[in-house]
Amino acid sequence: xxxxxxxxxxxxxxxxxxxxxxxxxxxxxxxxxxxxxxxxxxxxxxxxxxxxxxxxxxxxxxxxxxxxxxxxxxxxxxxxxxxxxxxxxxxxxxxxxxxxxxxxxxxxxxxxxxxxxxxxxxxxxxxxxxxxxxxxxxxxxxxxxxxxxxxxxxxxxxxxxxxxxxxxxxxxxxxxxxxxxxxxxxxxxxxxxxxxxxxxxxxxxxxxxxxxxxxxxxxxxxxxxxxxxxxxxxxxxxxxxxxxxxxxxxxxxxxxxxxxxxxxxxxxxxxxxxxxxxxxxxxxxxxxxxxxxxxxxxxxxxxxxxxxxxxxxxxxxxxxxxxxxxxxxxxxxxxxxxxxxxxxxx
Numbered sequence: 041x042x043x044x045x046x047x048x049x050x051x052x053x054x055x056x057x058x059x060x061x062x063x064x065x066x067x068x069x070x071x072x073x074x075x076x077x078x079x080x081x082x083x084x085x086x087x088x089x090x091x092x093x094x095x096x097x098x099x100x101x102x103x104x105x106x107x108x109x110x111x112x113x114x115x116x117x118x119x120x121x122x123x124x125x126x127x128x129x130x131x132x133x134x135x136x137x138x139x140x141x142x143x144x145x146x147x148x149x150x151x152x153x154x155x156x157x158x159x160x161x162x163x164x165x166x167x168x169x170x171x172x173x174x175x176x177x178x179x180x181x182x183x184x185x186x187x188x189x190x191x192x193x194x195x196x197x198x199x200x201x202x203x204x205x206x207x208x209x210x211x212x213x214x215x216x217x218x219x220x221x222x223x224x225x226x227x228x229x230x231x232x233x234x235x236x237x238x239x240x241x242x243x244x245x246x247x248x249x250x251x252x253x254x255x256x257x258x259x260x261x262x263x264x265x266x267x268x269x270x271x272x273x274x275x276x277x278x279x280x281x282x283x284x285x286x287x288x289x290x291x292x293x294x295x296x297x298x299x300x301x302x303x304x305x306x307x308x309x310x311x312x313x314x315x316x317x318x319x320x321x322x323x324x325x326x327x328x329x330x331x332x333x334x335x336x337x338x339x340x341x342x343x344x345x346x347x348x349x350x351x352x353x354x355x356x357x358x359x360x361x362x363x364x365x366x367x368x369x370x371x372x373x374x375x376x377x378x379x380x381x382x383x384x385x386x
Contacts, residue, residue: 078209079250079262081196082127084144091122108192110183114175121178128200128268132174136162136181139264139271143197147190157188198250198262203318206249210322213244219326227323232316239299245315246298254294258284258301267310274309 088105091097097119110116124130129141147154161184166177186192201209214224219237232238246252251262264275274280283305291297307313 077248077250078201078205078212079248080199080201082199083194083196084123084127084192085194086196087123087126088119090126091119095119095122108186110179110186112179117175117179120182121175124178124182130178130181134269135166135177137268139268140200141181141185142189143265144193145185145190146193151190154189158184161188198259198265200266200268201249206318207321207325209248210241210245210318211325213241213248214322214326217241217244219323221327224323224327227319228327228329230316230320232319234299236295239295241319242302242315243295243298245319246302252298257288257297258306260284263306263310267314270311272310275306280305280309 085106089102092099092102095115095118097115101115104111105116105119110120121130121132124136124141125132127140127144129137129144131137162181165180165184217237217240219227219241223233223235223237226233243252246258247254249266251259251266253259260275260280264271264273267275284301287297287301287305289297291300302315307315
């Protein structure tokens, strides 16, 4: 009888969702944009189109790129660097991020050497770890994966957020669940009592960041991608999946299930107990004890030595980042000028 009731409830929810989608369509809304929680997904092609707009790359070049042809020219190289930054598979300081990059490629099941050949290509193309030309380094890294790792996937994949967005998601959950001030002060001091509010706060955070689903539980692939800077293969191990599966429905209610899974299985993986660090910062902000850091508006990391310049953003001579809305500017370092009517310095 319980199974029948559960089945009927599931059908009712599905019907209501379908009716809501129909209503949105009739109202002229795009229901595909109505994503749950804060989790985002993005495909390589979408990121490519984004960056073509950011960098003002001519639209006619998209057909060339869509056919997996990426010419060895400065415009294409800086475009791929932008795509890598957009999708998080590239970092100007640490280079390619394998835990993210490999998810965009599908290896041939019959090919047992794809990882070795990709690693050899990266070592050959970037032998000294030269990071003085970020566009070139990102381009060569991408080409190694494209040539040797597998086929580029068209799918939209989970988009890892930075830590500031995680703190914002945790702060949202604190407000949604009306966590008492006494517990917030405890969290802000780095102490997390085993209380019902703590358990449900963890569940809310995992839901809001897209790594936990009410119907299916934890998404270990997304957790692995989220922690790409500290990739931990244990997320993907069969033992981890088995332990999580055994917990599903075995502890009575979902807040406790999430808490026990985090305490006993997931907490030490990737960035150990990263969630507690996030919750601590969120609690401090909720209490008015912390302030967001000022955004960084300039960079001294990895100046480009390319001849190509995108709309007067970098000095062609020394690579210094220049920030100006309009008008004529001069690089303070080497006194090279730029004009608003051209993209090259003179």
